[in-house]
Amino acid sequence: xxxxSSLPISHWxxxxxxxxxxxxxxxxxxxxxxxxxxxFSGSTLLQFPPQQWSLRWYESYFGSVEWRDATIVSIKxxxxxxxxxxxxxxxxxxxxxxxxxxxxxxxNALLTASLIIPVIxxxxxxxxLYARIGLNNTLTGLVIAHTxxxxxxxxxxxxxxxxxxxxxQEMVARSLGAGRFPAFFQVTMPQLRFSIVSGxxxxxxxxxxxxxxxxxxxxxxxxxxxxxxxxxxxxxxDPTIAAISTCLIVLSIVLLSAAQLFGRGR
Amino acid sequence: xxxxxxxxxxxxxxxxxxxxxxLRADARRxxxxxxxxxxxxxxxxFAVIIVPIGWLFWLSLFDQTGQLSLAxxxxxxxxxxxxxxxxxxxxxxxxxxxxxxxxxxPLAYMLSQLPRRAASICLIFVILPFWTSVLVRTYAWxxxxxxxxxxxxxxxxxxxIGQPLPLANNFAGVVIGMTHIMxxxxxxxxxxxxxxxxxxxxxxxxxxxxSPAATFRQIFFPLSQPGLASGVVIVFVLCLGFFVTPALMxxxxxxxxxxxxxxxxxxxxxxxxxxALGVVLLAVTLALLGLFQWLLGARATGVWSSR
Numbered sequence: 088x089x090x091x092s093s094l095p096i097s098h099w100x101x102x103x104x105x106x107x108x109x110x111x112x113x114x115x116x117x118x119x120x121x122x123x124x125x126x127f128s129g130s131t132l133l134q135f136p137p138q139q140w141s142l143r144w145y146e147s148y149f150g151s152v153e154w155r156d157a158t159i160v161s162i163k164x165x166x167x168x169x170x171x172x173x174x175x176x177x178x179x180x181x182x183x184x185x186x187x188x189x190x191x192x193x194x195n196a197l198l199t200a201s202l203i204i205p206v207i208x209x210x211x212x213x214x215x216l217y218a219r220i221g222l223n224n225t226l227t228g229l230v231i232a233h234t235x236x237x238x239x240x241x242x243x244x245x246x247x248x249x250x251x252x253x254x255x256q257e258m259v260a261r262s263l264g265a266g267r268f269p270a271f272f273q274v275t276m277p278q279l280r281f282s283i284v285s286g287x288x289x290x291x292x293x294x295x296x297x298x299x300x301x302x303x304x305x306x307x308x309x310x311x312x313x314x315x316x317x318x319x320x321x322x323x324x325d326p327t328i329a330a331i332s333t334c335l336i337v338l339s340i341v342l343l344s345a346a347q348l349f350g351r352g353r
Numbered sequence: 354x355x356x357x358x359x360x361x362x363x364x365x366x367x368x369x370x371x372x373x374x375x376l377r378a379d380a381r382r383x384x385x386x387x388x389x390x391x392x393x394x395x396x397x398x399f400a401v402i403i404v405p406i407g408w409l410f411w412l413s414l415f416d417q418t419g420q421l422s423l424a425x426x427x428x429x430x431x432x433x434x435x436x437x438x439x440x441x442x443x444x445x446x447x448x449x450x451x452x453x454x455x456x457x458x459p460l461a462y463m464l465s466q467l468p469r470r471a472a473s474i475c476l477i478f479v480i481l482p483f484w485t486s487v488l489v490r491t492y493a494w495x496x497x498x499x500x501x502x503x504x505x506x507x508x509x510x511x512x513x514i515g516q517p518l519p520l521a522n523n524f525a526g527v528v529i530g531m532t533h534i535m536x537x538x539x540x541x542x543x544x545x546x547x548x549x550x551x552x553x554x555x556x557x558x559x560x561x562x563x564s565p566a567a568t569f570r571q572i573f574f575p576l577s578q579p580g581l582a583s584g585v586v587i588v589f590v591l592c593l594g595f596f597v598t599p600a601l602m603x604x605x606x607x608x609x610x611x612x613x614x615x616x617x618x619x620x621x622x623x624x625x626x627x628x629a630l631g632v633v634l635l636a637v638t639l640a641l642l643g644l645f646q647w648l649l650g651a652r653a654t655g656v657w658s659s660r
Contacts, residue, residue: 096565101466108463111456112478115536118493119485121503125496135503175397178390185387187380194391197398204402205594205638207611208631211618212405235401238394267386296486299596303619316488320601324495332489339484 119336126329144330153315154331160305161295161312164226168233168294173287175234176241177279181271183242184249199239206299209236214303224306232300237290244289248282285346292342296335406635409628417625425629435613442610445527445599446592452532453588457539458581462573464540465547476544483537491598494530495521498602522604530598538591539584546580547573579649586645590638610634 098105121135126144128137148154179198183191201209213232214223222228252275260270276283301311312331319325416424429435460479464472482490497503498520505517520526550573558568596611603609608616610630617627 100565104459104463104466107459108475111460111536112475114456115482115533116478118490118497118533119482121497122489122493134506175394179394182387182390185383188384188387188391194395197403198394200398200402203590203638203642204406205611205631205634207594207596207614208406208409208635209402211614211627211631212409213401214618215408215624216401216405231397232401235397238398242394292484296488298486298488313486313488316492317597317601320488320492320495324492324499328492329496332486332492335486335489339481339486343481343484 122329123333123336125326126333128326128329131326144326147327148330148334151327154312154327156308157310157312157315160226160229160309164229164233164311165291165294167226167230168237169287169291171230172234172237172241172290173283176238176286176290177245177283179238180242180245180249181275184246184254198242201236202239206236210300210303213300217304223304224309226309228304229301229309229311230294232304233294233297234290236297236300237293240289240293241286244286245279245282248279252278281349284349288342288346288349292339295338406631409624410632412624413629413632415625417623425625426633428626429629429633438608438610438613441524441607442593445524445531445607445609446589448524448528449531449535449592450585450589452528453535453539454581454585456532457536457543457584460536461540461543461547461580462577464544465550479537479540479544482533483541487534487597490533491530491601494526494533494598495602498526498529521602522606524607526602526604527599527607527609530602531592531595534595534598535588535591538588541584542587543577543580543584546583547577550576582645582649586641590641593638594634 125135125137127140127142128134129139129141129143130137179194182188183195183198188194209232213228217223217228222231254275256278257270257275260274261267265273296313297311298313298317301314302317305311305314316328316331319328413425414421414423416422429439464475464479467475495502499505500517500519500521502521504520505514508514509517520529554572554576555568558572559565563571594611595609596615599607599609600612600615603612611634614627614630614634617623617630
């Protein structure tokens with residue numbers, strides 16, 4: 088059929104490989120599937136498959152003021168992080184892609200540093216800094232900290248979009264008299280919009296799912312959903328968390344599919 | 354107008370030389386413009402990551418009475434509890450990296466051999482967990498592995514065991530949970546590098562009479578090593594500083610490096626000790642990544658752009 092896998096080895100001879108790969112795929116996906124199914128259980132006992140079905144854990148999630156407030160905080164922070172990180176990351180990716188600056192490698196390393204630096208260190212460092220300037224337990228503080236963590240993902244996503252874009256188009260626009268900004272916004276950006284939207288979605292998930300830094304710098308009225316979940320899990324295993332987890336899994340699926348759909352438009 | 358600008362002009366047209374100043378000014382303006390585009394992002398990274406870490410490093414050089422000393426670092430060699438923490442951290446990191454290679458290599462290999470459409474469907478099984486919250490996945494493993502969790506209740510119902518097995522709140526639980534989180538970090542770069550292996554090389558090997566096993570061992574495996582190396586390094590490094598899963602699944606018995614940092618700062622407010630631990634963790638992380646880049650000339654952060 089295709090030339091890419093036309094080695095003279097039959098699928099039968101490869102059966103063991105498919106079995107092994109299938110088992111690893113099962114290992115990867117099973118926990119999410121189990122949590123989704125158990126979230127509809129009617130009993131407080133964690134049985135699988137559940138003996139009776141109900142929506143009581145969803146009622147307990149949406150009915151609780153504390154969980155609802157934490158969810159709203161997380162959504163607010165994630166939306167603002169995406170709004171801040173996307174233009175900053177896009178601008179940075181554009182400049183890196185131009186490649187004319189000296190130290191491009193160092194700049195790249197600095198912008199993607201938060202992917203590599205142990206996040207616990209960013210957590211205590213940010214807490215320490217924020218304690219001095221009064222940003223702990225504030226939405227602003229959370230948005231700034233999450234933006235730094237989301238920035239590399241936006242940069243890398245937009246950069247990969249720019250790699251398949253011919254910058255000469257923008258040059259043509261400029262030689263025809265368009266200014267730098269009109270040339271970018273009217274010629275380059277429309278062709279990059281899929282990468283930029285994907286980058287924004289990744290920034291949103293990164294912020295929404297962030298745990299460790301939020302543990303240190305959020306609290307009181309700005310407690311994020313993940314922080315509340317972490318603390319709840321330290322005490323006991325409350326099935327309400329299965330309902331919340333299911334919502335988070337669905338959110339990941341929706342955002343990933345959106346990113347995938349946008350990616351295909353490239 | 355220097356000699357340098359003349360030699361840059363390949364046709365030797367004098368008008369280019371006459372324009373040299375204007376061109377240089379334009380290039381400078383361009384560079385400043387690009388720098389302006391970079392500056393907000395760089396400023397944030399500098400303010401939120403570089404400054405606090407520098408500050409913590411400075412703090413780590415003072416003992417609790419405010420004297421300049423290396424006491425915070427000397428503690429690592431003197432106190433048994435710190436040595437135990439480092440030993441546990443490396444044990445977990447080696448176990449998780451080993452398990453990730455063991456499970457991840459066959460999966461990446463299978464993905465690379467499947468037709469494109471099938472591979473992209475199977476890839477969902479890797480990418481979806483990659484983008485699912487670490488907290489959600491750790492919770493799932495707690496539910497599955499705990500004393501009265503799914504695995505134990507199934508095994509007891511089936512009569513395989515009489516007493517529940519200790520699967521969560523110990524070393525095994527931490528390794529299982531972390532392997533699940535780290536697998537995509539190994540599979541994605543490995544798969545990306547396996548896709549670039551030219552099938553013709555394998556076909557040539559088989560034409561020359563090599564068995565499938567020999568073709569794999571002598572051609573495919575060596576060619577896949579750079580991708581494997583980058584996956585192994587990123588997984589190992591991420592394990593060293595990992596917090597969420599050991600904190601929730603370790604049951605207080607598996608104390609890893611990042612948990613010590615959290616305890617030192619949150620529980621004991623001993624910033625010097627926590628900062629020193631953080632500085633050493635960062636140094637080890639950067640040293641491993643630097644060594645990798647020096648040996649292989651590649652960046653280990655490829656995983657985030659190889660989705």
